[in-house]
Amino acid sequence: MKQRIFWIFCLFSISALFQGQQISTDSLLAKAQTDIYENPENSISIAKDLLKREKNPDHIFSIYTVLSTAYIAQRNFDESLKYILKAKETINETKDIKKKISVLISIAIQYQQMELFNKSFETLDEAQSLITEYPENDPTKYHAIGRIFAIRGMIFKSQGNSEIALEKLLTSIQNFEKSTPSKSVFANMSVVLYNIGYCYLELEKPQKAASYFIKSNDYAKKIEAKSLEAFALKGLAETYTLNGNHTEAISLLEKSQNLSKNIGDLVLNEGIYRGLADNYLVQNDFQKYQLYNKMAQNTKFEREQSELKSINSSIDVHTNENQKKIKELKDKYLLYNCIAFGFGMTVIGFLFWLIQKNTRKNKKYSEEIAKLIRG
């Protein structure tokens, strides 16, 4: 769950980056991006092709990011790291502070994905040190700081350090509030507020948590981000569940379920079904419990399997390659055997012919000798 909301945040960050680079026309890169989790092999091959002919440093950075993410999907962290470092080199070529920070934040996210948290913190520190060079009175400065702290907070939260996470996330929100309001700022705020809510839940402060989930929901509503709204409502429902207000919790979860209907977010759905099942269980509605419990289990299985999709596809590639090699090997030896057999048969045939000839000759001689002896 934590992971998923992080992803939404990453998506907003990355998409913001791509908008800045005006690569929306580059359909190939878009294809590579959409394929990252379904077919990382394909993403990698597209990205590598693009890399050969691309000259624009912004595009090159995006390609490196795609490569790095695709390798993360394949769990090949060595390769991923290689491309992160290459991506990092691209910032030396630009003097634009905003871009530099943006790139560093993306790199920090990559490190987080690879669970190299120290590296991620280091990169964030680097980004933060560049903030001082930011143009005076540029309101996007606060957006950048907000993002840096949001990532820090989410990393701490994923490690189970709710108190520190909370501190970072609150700093993040303060900075977002100072920045120029925009869709992406609101989206990020909704995500950060949701995470703050969860930190309070972990710290067993459901009242406080509820207030942040409500705020998260407000921001989500402003930008009509249904999935974020659904997440916020689900969080809010959890606070009601903990307070024993199961009817209210169920109604919130149903609302959340309605919002998430067409989103197809497995993590969200699983959370909603689980919440519904739990609340019906307490209400002794065993039938509904079983219904939602089953749905939750199925969604969980589906989610786990979808998370393994990229691994499956990368293993498939390996297996197919090996099968091909085995087939080639078998074909090769079949050819060898055929050649050996053909050659052998020719020689044997020739020898048979010679022997036959000789036998006939010898038979003739024997007959003649017999005749001579008899005569």
Add this chain to the structure above:
Amino acid sequence: MKKLNSGFLSFFFGLISFFASGQTNPDFYILVDKAVKKAYQSPDESINFCQSLILNDKNYEHQLILRHIVAQAYAMKGDYLQSVKASLEKIDSENPYISPFSQVFMDYSLAEQYQNLGLYRQSQRILNATLSNILEKRIENPQTRITVAKLYQLQSINSGILKEYIKAENQLSESNGNLSYKNNENQIIRLENSVFKSIYLTSQNKTDEAKLLLEKSISELETTDYPFLSAFAYENLARIYFLKNDYSACTAYLQKALSKIENRGYLPMESKLYEHLGKVSFAMKNMGAYRKYQHSATQTKTLVDANKKDGIRYIVKLVENYEVKNLEFYTAAEKKKFYIVALVISALILGLIVYFFVQISREKSLKKQLEFFAKLKEASGKNTDAAVLEQNKAEKNLPLENNEKDLKKTVLVSKEKENEILKKLDEMENSDRFLSKNMSLATLAAQLDTNTKYLSEVINNYKGKNFNSYINELRINHIAYLLKTDPAYLNYKVSYLADISGFSSHSAFTTVFKSITGLSPNAFIQQIHQKNNV
């Protein structure tokens, strides 16, 4: 050549090893059984026990089996990275040949790793391929049988996860069919299978049937010492009570399960029990207990999930290793096939070549016989002893064309002298003098009133052979004629024939006889006998 030999040896070893493996060292399998039992009692102990065995055993198959138990124990601990490492990392072994048994075992290991890590499709793919290969063979060996039982169990678990319960139950029956009741491992697999069956029954709402089955297993488990299995059975019994809304019985069984495995290091099982306990506390509105169990569940689950992630990351790397081994196995198998084909063909060719040369030498000998018998026939046509030699004369009292050049080069013998020597030679041929054992170039020269040089020159030029061959031929022709015309000679011993032909030894006579007639004296006598009988 040595390589080829070892290739063939390993091929024959390979042919039998799938069935024979496991019978070579019964002590080893007693230790394996002990290690498996330990894994269900305390994974750490089992790991240490196996690792000490691994250090002292360089046999490839043994290493595979031991490493697999280590891997299993690590997986039971929830340490998936170590589990993957233990089962798939390269094995240093003195015996690099991969037997068909180890190939099956490697597949089994990999399929289990995939299953542990949630990669069910991959697991299923390998199991299907492996089991379809094994189906064709009858299995007698206990170690192979239990491996097949485990393969079916894995396949059944995959089917269960994919909700194909009927298929899963059938696969469990197949698994049970390959079990015997002799050791701990067999008992463990059988009990596990019965718990799995109860899970499938529960999922199909056949809770009463499932309950009965579990109670039966539990009563057997109470007489044994497999805490892990007991916890597994209690957990599932608790699940049935939960579905029956009997929360207190459910809690009691979960607690019992937990008490069985607490502090033994079975992290994933512990995590599952905490989660269930949390849920049942929640249902009983015991929020304090719910929070406590929920907390423990989250903590353990985070750890298990992180380990799983590491395991997945590592398996992707090691799959390459497995594929390399797989390819090696196929290469070795194909090479062997090729060697066999090449060897059979080479042997055939060699055999035929030998036969061909035998035929050629027979042809030479027959040719000689033919020539000789032709001469002999001509001679017997004239019906005189001397007639054999007449022919020689007619042919040979002219200088041989081929030798004409040589003639000019060598000592010049006057025509008159030549004629004189030839005439005297004719006389000698018609007499029996050549049968004398003392006959030599010098003796003959003295007898013919000439010198050895002239005599040798004339024999060479007019008879086409050297002195020895000339005399030998006269002798053999003589004795052959006698053999053919006088049946009394047929009864003499070869040594006597040698003696009367003027040869000093039996063997010299035989050799010369054969070189001239193409037949050994005995064979020649036999031929004549045959003719006479006809």
